[in-house]
Amino acid sequence: MSAPRTVIVAAFVAVASLGLAGCGENQQVTVYKQGKYQGKPDTKPWDSPEYGGDQAKWERAIETRTQGQNEYVRIGG
Amino acid sequence: MARMKFLCDAERCIECNGCVTACKNTNDVPWGVNRRRVVTVNDGVIGAEKSISVACMHCSDAPCMAVCPVDCFYRTEEGVVLHDKDLCIGCGYCFYACPFGAPQFPQAGAFGLRGKMDKCTFCAGGPEKDNSEAEFKKYGENRLAMGKLPACAEMCSTKALLGGDGDVISEIYRQRVLKRGRASDALWGWSTAYGAPPKQGATK
Numbered sequence: 001m002s003a004p005r006t007v008i009v010a011a012f013v014a015v016a017s018l019g020l021a022g023c024g025e026n027q028q029v030t031v032y033k034q035g036k037y038q039g040k041p042d043t044k045p046w047d048s049p050e051y052g053g054d055q056a057k058w059e060r061a062i063e064t065r066t067q068g069q070n071e072y073v074r075i076g077g
Numbered sequence: 078m079a080r081m082k083f084l085c086d087a088e089r090c091i092e093c094n095g096c097v098t099a100c101k102n103t104n105d106v107p108w109g110v111n112r113r114r115v116v117t118v119n120d121g122v123i124g125a126e127k128s129i130s131v132a133c134m135h136c137s138d139a140p141c142m143a144v145c146p147v148d149c150f151y152r153t154e155e156g157v158v159l160h161d162k163d164l165c166i167g168c169g170y171c172f173y174a175c176p177f178g179a180p181q182f183p184q185a186g187a188f189g190l191r192g193k194m195d196k197c198t199f200c201a202g203g204p205e206k207d208n209s210e211a212e213f214k215k216y217g218e219n220r221l222a223m224g225k226l227p228a229c230a231e232m233c234s235t236k237a238l239l240g241g242d243g244d245v246i247s248e249i250y251r252q253r254v255l256k257r258g259r260a261s262d263a264l265w266g267w268s269t270a271y272g273a274p275p276k277q278g279a280t281k
Contacts, residue, residue, distance in 0.1 A: 035148065037161075038149065038164055039164045042153065044153075045153075048223065062224060069226075069241070069249060
C-alpha cells in the first residue's frame with residue numbers, strides 16, 4: 001500500500017469514527033427516581049477537620065453542649 | 078444516634094427575638110427570609126400571653142420531602158432535614174406541605190420571581206464541603222460540624238428554646254416541669270398547654 005493511500009485510509013477511519021461518535025445519544029437530562037434523594041452527597045458532621053472522623057468525640061461534644069442548656073446541671077439546682 | 082430536635086418552652090419564652098437575630102446573624106440570612114420567627118398568642122393580654130419560637134422542626138416523616146417533585150431533600154443520620162439548593166426549582170410545594178411555614182423563598186428578581194427555597198438547617202449546612210465558602214453562601218454556618226448546637230438555641234437568654242438530641246432535651250424539659258411544681262399538672266403541664274380543668278359543679 002502506497003503512502004498517500006495509507007494517509008487517505010487513516011483519515012477516512014478517523015473521520016468515520018468521529019462521525020459515528022456524534023451519533024451516540026448520551027442522556028443529557030437528570031433522571032428523577034421517585035422518592036429518592038437526587039442531590040449531591042453530604043459528609044457526616046464528625047468528618048470535619050475538628051473531629052477527623054471521630055464520631056464518639058463528636059457525640060460527647062454535642063452531649064456536653066446539650067446539657068449546657070440545662071441550668072439544673074450547669075449551675076446546680 | 079441522636080435525633081436532632083427543637084423544643085420551645087412557652088412558659089419561658091419572653092418574645093425577645095434573640096433566636097431570630099442569632100439565626101439571621103450566624104447564617105447571613107437574606108433580607109425578607111425568616112428561617113426562625115417568634116409567634117405570640119393573646120398579645121398584650123395580661124397573664125394569657127404566650128410566645129413560641131418556630132422554625133423547621135426537622136420532622137421524622139417530613140411532608141416537604143414527600144411532596145418535592147425533584148427530590149432535593151435528604152435526612153442526615155442525626156435526623157436533620159436538609160436540601161440541595163442546586164437541585165431545588167423553587168416551586169413552593171414544600172411551603173404548602175409544611176405545617177410550620179418553614180420553607181422560605183427569597184425574591185430573586187425584579188418581578189417577584191421566586192428564588193430557591195431556604196430554611197433552617199439546624200446549623201448543619203448542606204451538601205457542600207464543611208464550612209466552605211460555597212456552603213456558607215448557600216446554607217449558612219455548619220455549627221454541627223464544629224461540635225456546636227444551633228445558634229438560636231445556644232443564644233436563647235431564658236433557655237426557652239432547646240436544641241439537641243430529642244431524648245436529652247425532653248428530659249431537660251421534664252425536669253423543669255417537675256421543678257415548677259404545679260399542683261394540678263405535676264408532670265407535663267397539660268393544663269397550662271390546653272387550658273385549666275373545668276371547675277367542680279360548673280355547667281358546660
